[in-house]
Amino acid sequence: MTSDAxxxxxxxxxxSPQTRIDVSTAGHHRDDxxxxxxxxxxxxxxxxxxxxxxxxxxxxxxxxxxxxxxSGCGKSTFLRCFNRMNDLIEGARVEGxxxxxxxxxxxDEVDPVEVRRxxxxxxxxxxxxxxxxxxxxxxxxRLTGVKRSELDDVVEGSLTxxxxxxxxxxxLKMSAYGLSxxxxxxxxxxxAIAVQPDVVLMDExxxxxxxxxxxxxxxxxxxxxxxxTIIIVTHNMQQAARISDMTAFFSVQPNELGHRTGExxxxxxxxLIFTNPDDPRTEAYITGRVG
Amino acid sequence: MARDQLTAADLQTSLMRRxxxxxxxxxxxxxxxxxxxxxxLIIWTVASGxxxxxxxxxxxxxxxxxxxxxxxxxxxxxxxVNSVQISVIAMAVAVPSGFGAAIYLxxxxxxxxxxxxxxxxxLLASVPSVVLGVFAxxxxxxxxxxxxxSEINFFNKLAAGIAVGLLVIPLIASISEDALRAVPxxxxxxxxxxxxxxxxxxxxxxxxxxMSGLMAATIVGFSRAIGETMVVTIASGGGDxxxxxxxxxxxxxxxxxxxxxxxxxxxxVAGNNLAFQSLYFxxxxxxxxxxxxxxxxxxxxxxxxxxx
Numbered sequence: 088m089t090s091d092a093x094x095x096x097x098x099x100x101x102x103s104p105q106t107r108i109d110v111s112t113a114g115h116h117r118d119d120x121x122x123x124x125x126x127x128x129x130x131x132x133x134x135x136x137x138x139x140x141x142x143x144x145x146x147x148x149x150x151x152x153x154x155x156x157x158s159g160c161g162k163s164t165f166l167r168c169f170n171r172m173n174d175l176i177e178g179a180r181v182e183g184x185x186x187x188x189x190x191x192x193x194x195d196e197v198d199p200v201e202v203r204r205x206x207x208x209x210x211x212x213x214x215x216x217x218x219x220x221x222x223x224x225x226x227x228x229r230l231t232g233v234k235r236s237e238l239d240d241v242v243e244g245s246l247t248x249x250x251x252x253x254x255x256x257x258x259l260k261m262s263a264y265g266l267s268x269x270x271x272x273x274x275x276x277x278x279a280i281a282v283q284p285d286v287v288l289m290d291e292x293x294x295x296x297x298x299x300x301x302x303x304x305x306x307x308x309x310x311x312x313x314x315x316t317i318i319i320v321t322h323n324m325q326q327a328a329r330i331s332d333m334t335a336f337f338s339v340q341p342n343e344l345g346h347r348t349g350e351x352x353x354x355x356x357x358x359l360i361f362t363n364p365d366d367p368r369t370e371a372y373i374t375g376r377v378g
Numbered sequence: 379m380a381r382d383q384l385t386a387a388d389l390q391t392s393l394m395r396r397x398x399x400x401x402x403x404x405x406x407x408x409x410x411x412x413x414x415x416x417x418x419l420i421i422w423t424v425a426s427g428x429x430x431x432x433x434x435x436x437x438x439x440x441x442x443x444x445x446x447x448x449x450x451x452x453x454x455x456x457x458x459v460n461s462v463q464i465s466v467i468a469m470a471v472a473v474p475s476g477f478g479a480a481i482y483l484x485x486x487x488x489x490x491x492x493x494x495x496x497x498x499x500x501l502l503a504s505v506p507s508v509v510l511g512v513f514a515x516x517x518x519x520x521x522x523x524x525x526x527x528s529e530i531n532f533f534n535k536l537a538a539g540i541a542v543g544l545l546v547i548p549l550i551a552s553i554s555e556d557a558l559r560a561v562p563x564x565x566x567x568x569x570x571x572x573x574x575x576x577x578x579x580x581x582x583x584x585x586x587x588x589m590s591g592l593m594a595a596t597i598v599g600f601s602r603a604i605g606e607t608m609v610v611t612i613a614s615g616g617g618d619x620x621x622x623x624x625x626x627x628x629x630x631x632x633x634x635x636x637x638x639x640x641x642x643x644x645x646x647v648a649g650n651n652l653a654f655q656s657l658y659f660x661x662x663x664x665x666x667x668x669x670x671x672x673x674x675x676x677x678x679x680x681x682x683x684x685x686x
Contacts, residue, residue: 175570177489204573214564217587226582227572275568282572 120147123316128183142351151317153327156337161349162320170206171199206286207279213271215263223263227282249277269300289319334360336369427658444621447653456622460630467539468603476550484558485580503548511612514541533629538614542606550599557591590682597675601668607634633664
């Protein structure tokens with residue numbers, strides 16, 4: 088159903104920031120990297136309010152892609168497009184196209200539930216279920232029909248992968264609410280990877296954590312990269328610089344009606360964004376002059 | 379300095395104002411005291427009446443063939459069994475539909491639908507119970523139950539139980555809906571993010587998280603059902619007597635309907651036996667039951683809340 092105009096980044100509206108950067112040919116990604124997501128001309132509306140305008144970018148497999156920008160620039164809104172989480176918000180509407188391994192995510196036949204089993208999510212505040220540690224991890228696998236006899240292994244494997252196993256192996260039957268904030272967030276990461284997703288979306292996963300817990304999550308993200316594609320929204324520019332391969336900088340400018348519509352300003356390898364940004368707005372933001 | 383020296387009198391309020399504020403305070407205190415006194419008086423009256431009954435009645439009369447107060451037969455089992463039977467039927471009707479309505483309103487309904495539906499549901503709670511009693515004998519029994527059970531009595535416990543259930547649905551639905559809505563949206567998002575459908579999220583995450591509230595709703599509903607008088611008196615209690623039976627198709631008096639009958643028939647029962655005093659005894663029993671029920675509910679709710 089996609090028209091040519093909406094797919095080809097080269098034909099994006101003149102003057103829009105995307106015209107300068109053609110990710111697919113820029114050679115930023117590893118040569119063998121496969122494209123996981125291909126977004127073109129993505130607009131997001133909440134009822135009549137346009138929250139995000141004309142985003143075009145590609146996300147490569149087994150890379151960490153960071154979405155940065157000031158508050159209200161639509162980066163979390165954009166993140167939620169990848170697993171159709173915006174569908175849960177009354178009045179939210181996505182225009183443009185997002186292809187996931189070549190499949191249009193927003194075509195009618197696509198079941199958002201199936202998408203979310205492949206594209207997991209970790210939220211800003213740790214949100215474990217009011218259940219035991221074990222049942223938190225087992226929740227997803229049980230949905231997909233993993234056999235009871237295999238659950239123990241899945242739980243142990245996921246907790247190990249999330250670097251939490253040693254801390255909780257003796258209290259799996261105890262409430263997840265007894266864990267510290269950092270442990271709860273690693274539990275949520277373990278819970279997300281227990282369903283063996285392809286992609287893990289993280290919406291400011293460290294914003295509620297102290298620096299030590301944040302450091303542990305960052306180490307974890309670096310390790311998870313070998314198995315998963317990670318897209319992370321962060322307010323913390325040092326964090327983006329430390330952990331990501333690609334960085335997308337979003338900004339927001341009030342229009343003539345005072346509406347604040349976010350847009351993608353620049354998308355480039357993280358090392359470039361932080362050392363030699365193309366756009367003056369990016370430079371102003373990363374040097375701390377704005378935002 | 380242009381101003382005179384400040385004296386204590388300048389800072390004093392007028393006598394009038396002081397009197398007024400004292401009076402107001404006194405009025406409010408009286409109102410509070412009166413309610414406490416009235417409650418204490420009720421409890422004392424009931425308890426002393428109950429004591430008169432229990433200290434004078436032959437204890438063998440408390441377990442007999444049925445409830446025949448004018449003949450001096452006070453079989454409590456009859457009334458207790460009927461009360462419990464009718465309340466259980468009522469809960470069987472009200473809990474599934476109350477929870478169902480609550481889940482729909484909290485998890486599925488469009489905000490616009492909820493804005494209309496919840497007040498409508500709560501309006502149902504204000505249907506007078508006498509109307510539901512009449513509804514039971516004029517519709518539930520003749521138009522529905524007789525089609526399934528040909529041998530059913532015109533006055534029967536089943537219809538009474540169903541009607542009480544209808545009465546309790548809005549109560550349970552409303553409390554449950556509040557409990558479900560209090561579950562943080564973050565938990566729903568977490569579940570959806572793991573690829574759970576809405577129905578799975580409702581059953582496996584939202585319902586367990588709201589369990590203490592749902593228990594509270596059930597217990598409040600049960601209390602209301604066991605204390606319901608008018609529906610039962612009209613639809614099942616019939617007269618002031620009741621022969622012990624377990625059949626749901628037969629009539630049967632409950633603690634409440636027996637009290638209503640005794641209260642109405644004072645000219646008949648004020649005789650040489652203890653019929654009138656038994657009214658107080660039943661009242662005390664009912665009071666104790668609902669008290670225990672509410673306290674047990676409190677304990678359960680607190681225990682569930684502490685679990686996580």
